[in-house]
Amino acid sequence: MTGPADRPAGPDTTAGQWLAALGGQPAATAVADPKPPTGAELAERMDLLAIPAPDREEVAAGLPDPARDPARWEALVRCHQQLYADPGPDAPSTVPDWPTAPAALGSAGRYFYVHLYLLALPHALERQRRLGIPDDVVAATFADLGAKLTTYRLGHGTGGFDRQGWIVRHFRGTLHRLGRLQFERGVLDTDASGGDAAAAGGPAHGDPVLQVHIPGDGPLDPAGCDASFAAAREFQARHFPGTPHRHATCHSWLLDRQLADHLPAGSNILAFQRRFTAFGARPVGDDEVLEFVFHTPPGTADLDRLPQTTTLHRALVRHLRTGGHWRTAHGWAELP
Template sequence: MLLSVKENMNMNLQKVCDCICLPDQMKRIVLDFASSFDEKTLEPYSAALNDPSAWEEAVKQIAGGLGDDPDGSKMLTFMLLRAVETHQEYEKKGISETIFTDTMKFCSRFVEEHYKVHGTYAFTWGWWFPRQLSLREFRIGALEYEMIEKEEKKLINIHIPADADMGRESLRKSYEDARVFFAKYYPEYGQSDMVCDSWLLSPVLAKMLPESSNIIRFQKAFDSIREDVTNDSAIRWVYGRTDLPIHRLPEHTSLQKKIKTSLLEGGSIGAAYGILQEDPWKH
């Protein structure tokens, strides 16, 4: 007996949930909602997810159409159903299953992180997911690479996942594999500058960490263009949350201890924007 389109879609949705290792509890919620969800109500907004200029408004419209969604599971379901379609695009282009899986695992990572910090499963990153769904961002080895345009110039924006292996060889392989990937699948970005805007590039960290630190080695691969001393994203990424007063921030790692000390003294970490050097391995 032939499966209906919806049954077939849900079967594929389960495969996506499995391959990205979505926690069982959240997977059950996603599959249950998908079984009763009428996608046609939100079809007009799906196409907008392919247009970066429309992402923000589209996600707002989708959230409104989904209704009450305290744990973000409805948004996650809608986005993962789109990921099934994205997988078809990967297949058409011949992009590997490994890159698809590694790229889409970002949502499982944040669902698990929310549980670790708050004790409940939730997905709060629906606003970021269009990047992956529209085949603009890919995880290649340790790092994520997003194709962007600024002032009519094509750039590749580097993002650093929380679980990235920041060792020298791991980063080298990621950068080199990314160059090969874009030259093959998106040749218009084959020679684009790779840039990064992150707290990890903050020069303040160079005063806190030893030369042998992976973070410092990562920094040295970039030519710094500008700094932003007001950026406080380090708190989110180092401590996993931003809702605690400074004196209650955890001190599980040496970096957490050092940053907390700096914050208590009135300091800030900030961030910086840099361009990856042509030969980032000369150091």
């Protein structure tokens, strides 16, 4: 799941201003500058990122040449440096400020950050190898980029990618997919969550936690979730032994307790909710619900035109039609 911070940032600027801003942002990293892949190497990288067939030709055609398109290439190199910049031992890891490309750049802009991640893949894979991450986990983790290309096309009717901030986690090695769920290493920030979990026996502010994210590519069946949670603690202990994790947290509309009033008692979503103890703030999350379930970009949903083919579809739309709002909620759980 992604939140508002992972959405495209700010209004469009002109193409020249946007490229100049990206190329001029400061960055410091010891990682070598990328080189453009070609032929079989490019196809192999697209395979690992699970880039869908409808996007591949445009992605390959738009990959810039350093000599013929120096401004766009310099912007990509600078973003590559920012992606792998070391913030230092005492600095928090932050997502770079990468605004979505202006419409004037067309396909080259819509796929700009796909090109970035194609260039950044070799270093990301080297990090995974150093950590001993199994190949199947690596493949499942990086396939999320292709999934975001699919949802972009469903929402916009054309090819593109606007989840540049979200995929930073995968390439820096802080997020991995373990079966049905994704787990991201982080710390609890009670300021961001709007509440404290420690009073109920949960994690305290600053404690290490595994943040749970739910890919939207299949049923949320309890057996699959059980297997993911069981794998998570062992995975972290094996590959990141320096930071023990006792708790998982989740921030999602799927934890909105209002869903119990609309779904059957035995639904997978309600079973998922029961894993977590609620805490913190519950801001309105209508846009997140409509985007995740119906693939409608924020502010564009027409309730009368949304599909009503499942119990969840009907419940979500009925609640909004009657003036209700869905909420994004926080929850914590002990890892098994």
